[in-house]
Amino acid sequence: xxxxxxxxxxxxxxxxxxxxxxxxxRAVVYDDLSxxxxxxxxxxxxxxxxxxxxxxxxxxxxxEHSVTGVVHLAAKKQVGESVQKPLHYYRENMEGLRVLLEAxxxxxxxxxxxSSSAAVYGMPDVDLVTEDTPCVPMSPYGETKxxxxxxxxxxxxxxGLSTAALRYFNVAGAARADLADVGVSNLxxxxxxxxxxxxxxxxxxxxxxxxxxxCVRDYIHxxxxxxxxxxxxxxxxxxxxxxxxxxxxxxxxxxxREMIDRVxxxxxxxxxxxVTPRRPGDPARVVAAADRxxxxxxxxxxxxxxxxxxSAWEGWVHLHPQAARA
Numbered sequence: 001x002x003x004x005x006x007x008x009x010x011x012x013x014x015x016x017x018x019x020x021x022x023x024x025x026r027a028v029v030y031d032d033l034s035x036x037x038x039x040x041x042x043x044x045x046x047x048x049x050x051x052x053x054x055x056x057x058x059x060x061x062x063x064e065h066s067v068t069g070v071v072h073l074a075a076k077k078q079v080g081e082s083v084q085k086p087l088h089y090y091r092e093n094m095e096g097l098r099v100l101l102e103a104x105x106x107x108x109x110x111x112x113x114x115s116s117s118a119a120v121y122g123m124p125d126v127d128l129v130t131e132d133t134p135c136v137p138m139s140p141y142g143e144t145k146x147x148x149x150x151x152x153x154x155x156x157x158x159x160g161l162s163t164a165a166l167r168y169f170n171v172a173g174a175a176r177a178d179l180a181d182v183g184v185s186n187l188x189x190x191x192x193x194x195x196x197x198x199x200x201x202x203x204x205x206x207x208x209x210x211x212x213x214x215c216v217r218d219y220i221h222x223x224x225x226x227x228x229x230x231x232x233x234x235x236x237x238x239x240x241x242x243x244x245x246x247x248x249x250x251x252x253x254x255x256x257r258e259m260i261d262r263v264x265x266x267x268x269x270x271x272x273x274x275v276t277p278r279r280p281g282d283p284a285r286v287v288a289a290a291d292r293x294x295x296x297x298x299x300x301x302x303x304x305x306x307x308x309x310x311s312a313w314e315g316w317v318h319l320h321p322q323a324a325r326a
Contacts (some may be wrong), residue, residue: 009036180315249288
């Protein structure tokens, strides 16, 4: 099999490209490098620079590399930005997906894995979020992910394309320091940034209906996430016409306060957090039920919070050497 990984020069995409090649699969990365970094792509993996909105370039790439499956990650993904630029998000995420699917069907590619998100659930009022929990996204970003799932599923049913939508929960960690997340929109790098600035980590609200009053989330190591993609890709290739929707999480909740305590412990800091007002739209608890992926793919996460924080910190220090002295 040869898998085209759109967005494969990004944080998650580069880990998937690495996992694919280590598992003996062939990979090709397709990325416009708007946020991706070319140096992240493994040396033995071809990199094609282009947008998913460019149907001709996508079609040419599928043909030239004899692609037999697609893992589609290329998308805009900042929730706040999506509220400010909904037209941009719908164009990039939905039209880009439509153009890509059109090329995939025309080329006869049999398998398609879609990168979705727990953002499709919105603010679920349940202890564990199953794949059957009602989806009520609260941002244009979440809307494009849910609508993307619908489009992928409908295309599969109409054409026989094997499809999977993988709903990521909170991704952290790194396989190597140079593959670490360079953004600061997620909790772990946000804490690192504050520590590097000799500032207290921030808790946005401590009056939620949770054991310690702070929000609870499910965290998944990016290496586990990448290996879940390999398992999904192989499952689709082995079973033409298969349709999957799967949560990618550990099924374990960690509060913001607990995460800050763990980061302080791993990094050697002792900086108590400061509490600021709640952010609009933050649900109290979002934790995945991970039963279905275990049953469907015989897969489960193997890395714990300690692994995530330690590997993420190594990557942060690699990118911000001053952090080691903070």
